[in-house]
Amino acid sequence: MSFIQRLEQKSKQIRNEVLDLCVKAGTGHLNSSFSCVEILVALYYGNYMKFNVCKHTDPSRDKFILSKGQASPALYAILGDLNFFPKKELDYFAQTNGIFGVHLQHDVPGVEITSGSLGIGFGVAAGLALAHKLNRESNLVFCLIGDGECYEGSIWEAAMFASHNRLNNLITIIDRNHLCATDFTENIIALESLRDKWKSFNWDVVEIDGHDFNEIDLALKDVRCRKTQKPKIIIANTIKGKGCSFISNEPLWHGMAPKGELAKIAKKELNQEDI
Amino acid sequence: MSIVLQSLSSSQNLQDLQISQISQRDSFWNEMYEIAKKDRDVIVLAADMGAPALDKFRRDFGGQFFNTGIAEQNTITTAAGLALAGKKVYAYAIAPFITLRCFEQIKCLLAMMNIPVKLVGVGPGFSYEDSGPTHHTVEDISIMRILPNMKIFNSTDSKTAKGFARLSYECVNPCYIRLDRQLLPDIYGDQDDFKEGMKTLIEGKDSYIVTTGNMVHSALRIVKDLNNSNMKNINVGVIDIYKLPIDQNLFLSKVINSQSIITLEEHTLAGGLGSNILEIFSDNSVKIPVKRYGLNFNDKYCYKYGGRENMNKQYGLDIETLQRSIQSYIFSIV
Known part of the structure; x- marks a missing residue:
């Protein structure tokens, strides 16, 4: 099995686990998690990010800030799979005796910050990146933001701050799934051209298919030897709900988990050979 | 019917109280200068806000001072990031803007995660007396005191302002330091520790x-x-x-x-x-x-x-x- 195939296999496993934990809890942002599974799998299993499960607070680790905290099921499934905490905890997601719920929580091993209120994690990532620069440390800071999150003015405050302070150790990925809770972004307030916006904020911009590991690899492989002072933004075009047809690109499925028969159909679709 | 002015370290009588020669902000930043000289992890993020004493800080500790512009929300988030990496961060602006303007960031990061960023706000109450209600700071104690972990230091004079520099530096929780804009008499003495x-x-x-x-x-x-x-x-x-x-x-x-x-x-x-x-x-x-x-x-x-x-x-x-x-x-x- 090739490197790429292994990552694809892992993505399938993580989607299954995300579905299971959301269905069991009867809640969770399933489609927001599905759009960023490949991105997270690449970071955690693709050797792009340095971390040590046994020493998860090791100061020399790279930091990962999940600014779109509603995608916590995807991150929790991965952290559980990597044994940051007993995997059994996934069964209690958002339930009595559970140690975590729908939005990301900083006290879960492997998690850096509490997020869920949007537009906040990205600035924290910029602050971390600045601290590493000041300390002459080579750690990288990875941050995943949502495209809907880009409506928050604080995203652009941090974007200016990061490029002004030459934070080329800050690698940000936008999960560009084109959807917010109620509608498509271009219907709400048009975000396009996102690429031009970030470029004009003096960021190094690349645009990729966020479900294609070859393209993710092209975007991430040089992050430790970049020859620019600009921070990097990867616009990852994705499908909200990727892997499950009836929740894909469907605004009204935001923040919901399928029940009963629909949960079975979702499971079946996830395990088709050609997802 | 006697007035017992307790023996503060100074032996001033009420009648003798003199208007301070130094503003609360200068008194505070002068002390922070001394602290930052010994601890290079002290970082000041100023949201387009100054003070004569801060000019000295900026001149001598270039890598410890950042002007974050008129962007208080980002000032809090980047301060939180710096603090998570071990820096001792002071975020500085006019009082309403470093509290109400970025309250969500303060709540979700500093309070929820107990990140010990120190907020320094100038101009409580009507101390921006010529500036109208956008610059009055009359709601901040109500909203800041409801936050778990948050400690509020409200300055009385230039001596408290100086004392709060050290107290906040040693505090393991987030703090909000309120500094009056106007020169007021000094009530306290240099020996008071305000603990x-x-x-x-x-x-x-x-x-x-x-x-x-x-x-x-x-x-x-x-x-x-x-x-x-x-x-x-x-x-x-x-x-x-x-x-x-x-x-x-x-x-x-x-x-x-x-x-x-x-x-x-x-x-x-x-x-x-x-x-x-x-x-x-x-x-x-x-x-x-x-x-x-x-x-x-x-x-x-x-x-x-x-x-x-x-x-x-x-x-x-x-x-x-x-x-x-x-x-x-x-x-x-x-």
Whole structure:
């Protein structure tokens, strides 16, 4: 099995686990998690990010800030799979005796910050990146933001701050799934051209298919030897709900988990050979 | 009918109090300069806000000072990131903007995760007296004191401002330091350490004015005249509360034998110091009557100008009105 195939296999496993934990809890942002599974799998299993499960607070680790905290099921499934905490905890997601719920929580091993209120994690990532620069440390800071999150003015405050302070150790990925809770972004307030916006904020911009590991690899492989002072933004075009047809690109499925028969159909679709 | 000005480290009498030669912000940043000289992890993020003493800081510690621009939300988030990486961060702006403008960031990061970023706000109450209600800071104590982990330091004079630099530096929680914009008399001395969070400035046998910030100065004047002039031998004291949350046991031990408490603040009544005192009394079944003096806008923000005293007059918080009102209240109770 090739490197790429292994990552694809892992993505399938993580989607299954995300579905299971959301269905069991009867809640969770399933489609927001599905759009960023490949991105997270690449970071955690693709050797792009340095971390040590046994020493998860090791100061020399790279930091990962999940600014779109509603995608916590995807991150929790991965952290559980990597044994940051007993995997059994996934069964209690958002339930009595559970140690975590729908939005990301900083006290879960492997998690850096509490997020869920949007537009906040990205600035924290910029602050971390600045601290590493000041300390002459080579750690990288990875941050995943949502495209809907880009409506928050604080995203652009941090974007200016990061490029002004030459934070080329800050690698940000936008999960560009084109959807917010109620509608498509271009219907709400048009975000396009996102690429031009970030470029004009003096960021190094690349645009990729966020479900294609070859393209993710092209975007991430040089992050430790970049020859620019600009921070990097990867616009990852994705499908909200990727892997499950009836929740894909469907605004009204935001923040919901399928029940009963629909949960079975979702499971079946996830395990088709050609997802 | 004696006024007992407790032996603060200085032996000043009330009459001798002089307007400070140094602003609270300069006093604070001068001390931070000394701290930052020894600890290169101290970082100042200024949201387009200065002070003469900060110019020196910026000049000498270039890598420890960043101007984040008029972007308070990002100032808090980047401060939190720096602090998570071990930096000791001070975020500095005009008081309403470093609190209300970025309250969500303060709540979700500093309070929820107990990240020890220190917020430094200049201009509590009406101290931006010429600037209108956007620059008045009269709601911040109400909203900041509800945050878990948050410690509030409200400066009384340049000495408290200096002391708060060291106290906040040593504090493992997020802090909000409120520095008055105007030059006020120095009540305290250089030896005071401010660790108790409150100070009985004048002992009161019958009653206390419990106050904070610039209103401490008003209270001292009012009490001096009241105790000197009243015919009933009534003795009123003054307690300066400069740190919140209030140490309840210490506070109750000071006032438990009083017949009444008067609270005085240049802050909205809803949720402010007086409100806090009522909560403490209620929670501890203390039945001392409380009379609150503070701002009640009655649905109309303050668009008055012409100096702080003139503005306070609109709300019955000028010295003359307070003197009359407090005297009549005390006489009605005691």
